[in-house]
Amino acid sequence: MSGDLIRFSAVALDLHRAAQAGGADQQQLLNIARRAVGFDSAWWGLNSGLQLHTTHADNLPPTYTAEWEARKHQDPIAPRVIDAPEMAHLMGPDQLSAAAEFAAFLRGHGIRHILCILCRQERLGLSAFLSLYRRDIGFTAQDGDLLTALFPHMMDALGKSWRAAREGVAAGGAKTGVRALCQPDGLILSASNGFDDVLVERWPDWTGPFLPAELVAGFARPGWRRLGQHRLSWRPDGAMVTLQVQGLGPAQHLTQREADVAERYSRGQGHKAIAEAMSLSPLTVRHYIRNIYAKLHVSDKAALTRILIEGADDP
Secondary structure, three states: OOHHHHHHHHHHHHHHHHHHHOOOOHHHHHHHHOOOOOOOEEEEEEEEOOEEEEEEEEOOOOOHHHHHHHOHHHOOOHHHHHHOOOOOEEEOHHHHOOOHHHHHHHHOOOOOEEEEEEEEEHHHOEEEEEEEEEOOOOOOHHHHHHHHHHHHHHHHHHHHHHHHHHHHHHHHHOOOOEEEEEOOOOEEEEEOOOHHHHHHHHOOOOOOOEOOHHHHOOOOOOEEEEEOOEEEEEEEEOOEEEEEEEEOHHHHHOOHHHHHHHHHHHOOOOHHHHHHHHOOOHHHHHHHHHHHHHHHOOOOHHHHHHHHHHOOOOO
16 A cells, blocks of 8 residues: 555544544644645635635735735636646646746745645535645645545535534534534535535525525524425524524424514514515414414413524423
């Protein structure tokens, strides 16, 4: 067995161990990956084409992303990895010489050799990229093969680590099954398999990477939505929002119209606001709320909110 294969196996195992422990961030995962492919600095982020969504820089100044944005159309490697994803691309001084101004920008940050890869997450309408940089020693084809094999493990480990950390926090550690993490603006950072299917069932034209605006509008506080035969609930969590897909639970006893009224009422809307938004009379809204309370065996808004957001079976 070759040394490269042994090294790859050990690093991949450590990536997944870090993910299972929860809380591993991009820097920790880069430090692990460095044992497989050495580098002086790195740049890791989420993007759609040349539009950047998030970035993490290792051993680069905080201004690096803004500097790249100012000259991104001069970048000779970005189009290459976008056109040929899922494989690592190498570029050294000879290839960079055709883009003299961009090469000068890189040299100003101690970058003369680049190893870059982009992987697409088609189901979320999103891509992830990783650029490794060296000053003196060029990358080899073997380095490229290692990064091609390793980067999917890095992305999987990052998503699992984010979700694992928040599954342990949810409901004092009792609630599990967080299915996605997003920014407050709705940009999906990580999602487990099947999350996109629930969204497409409700919004057939949805392609990502941002969640539908009508969902994002409620992210300021914990909330929920009925989506077909599923309940999507969310909670603000620091700089992120955690989302969870579950069966309907108690909400299965409600009609779709009752579920819509219950959702709005639990978010704090009054009878008149609900009536106006749903083209109903306030009297009809009150009738729906009485039915909702009776079906769910609750007697106040606080209990209604808890049973719907948390999916508890008892008030």
